[in-house]
Amino acid sequence: MQKKNKANLALGLSAAGFLGTFALPESFVAGMVHHGFLAATIGGLADWFAVTAIFRKPLGIAYRTDILRRNRSRIMEALVVYASEDLLSTENIMSVLEKQNxxxxxxxxxxxxxxxxxxxxxxxxxxxxxxxDLDSCRIAEELAPAIHQGLSSFAFEDILPEILHLLTKKEHTEQLVNSLATISGQVIDSPALRQALLAHIRVLRESYEKDSAGRAFVLASMGLTDEKILTMLVTRVKARLAQLQQHGVTAGSDLHTGLVTMLYSLSQDERLRDLLRDKKEKLLEQVDLTSMIARWLEENIKGENPFxxxxxxxxxxxxxxxxxxxxxxxxxxxxxxxxxxxxxxxxxHGLIPGIIRERLDEFSDDELVTFVEDKVQDDLQMIRINGSVVGALVGMGLYVLITLTERMWGL
Known part of the structure; x- marks a missing residue:
């Protein structure tokens, strides 16, 4: 049961009790009960009138009733001041936040x-x-000139000779020879190279045999076919490569001296520098850097899972x-x-009063009354119930006090 119904029931029972006890025979208990119901009725009615007067006009009485509507502006301003300067002051808010880590x-x-x-x-x-969302073409157009300038100014033609000169040192020469031997071993086993060598051997053999039938007879009697010559050549080359890998190149040997001389000569050759410079410039002229950069951005930077x-x-x-x-x-x-x-x-902080005031101004008078009444209704109805209960107790107490006084003084 809602508290409003309970308050109305309490008031109704008080009024019914007051009327019902009129018929009781005169006695101390009957009088005490009758006056208790009377006081409960008066207290309940008074509290009902007071509570109702906050929101509307009880019994149509306009004098100092309908308080919320009549004093709306003053009440609203007081609420705004209280909420903004007290409840939601900077210090109050920060005092709560300071307790949190x-x-x-x-x-x-x-x-x-x-x-x-x-x-x-x-x-x-x-x-x-x-x-x-980036425009790859626009970015590429902006980056391409700077990258082109950087590549143009990059002195690759000076770096490669320096690398060649560095390779003339013994430790680098040995590593270079070992690497070349490994690569050569892989190349010599490739079918394409073997076919090319076989074709050259055939040409050389035919050239050797065409001026003398005896030469062809000698080669045939020795079983030196083109394939056998190729096998002997490959075997000899691979053996030499294996020896180089196992023992390295000896300082001062013909191979070492020749390799060092070649590397040093290349490192000092201005024609090589000019050739590299020309190749770099022609390559930069032929390459469309803008398209390359844009394509690289699209393929590597963009996407759902870029690197x-x-x-x-x-x-x-x-x-x-x-x-x-x-x-x-x-x-x-x-x-x-x-x-x-x-x-x-x-x-x-100055925005808070405006926000509160703006929110309150959204309510019409009737909406404001309904809103406030819904929020405090239960508490106000408890006041009415307590008024009836306290009124009953006070009424019975006064009746007992007056009765005792009359008997003591013989009135």
């Missing part, structure tokens, strides 16, 4: 509430959206882990958040 709350969010994954989603979404995204996520994870494990970082974060909130509240 915002850094610890954030760390708990990262660890137990999926905060890390949420940060990854946000970072991924924002970065992919920003990158995929750089895992590195960004790893970096974010590192920051989160450092924040969780660093008391210093957490203290700085907590202080920064609270200082920021305090500054913002101080700067914009």
């Amino acid at each position: 915002t850094a610890q709350l954030l760390a708990e969010y990262f660890i137990h509430r999926g905060g890390r994954e949420r940060v990854h989603q946000v970072v991924r979404g924002v970065l992919l959206k920003a990158v995929n 750089w995204l895992p590195h960004v996520q790893a970096y974010v994870d590192g920051l989160i882990d450092k924040f969780i494990g660093s008391a210093e970082w957490q203290a700085k974060f907590d202080r920064s958040v609270k200082d920021f909130l305090r500054d913002e509240l101080t700067k914009h």
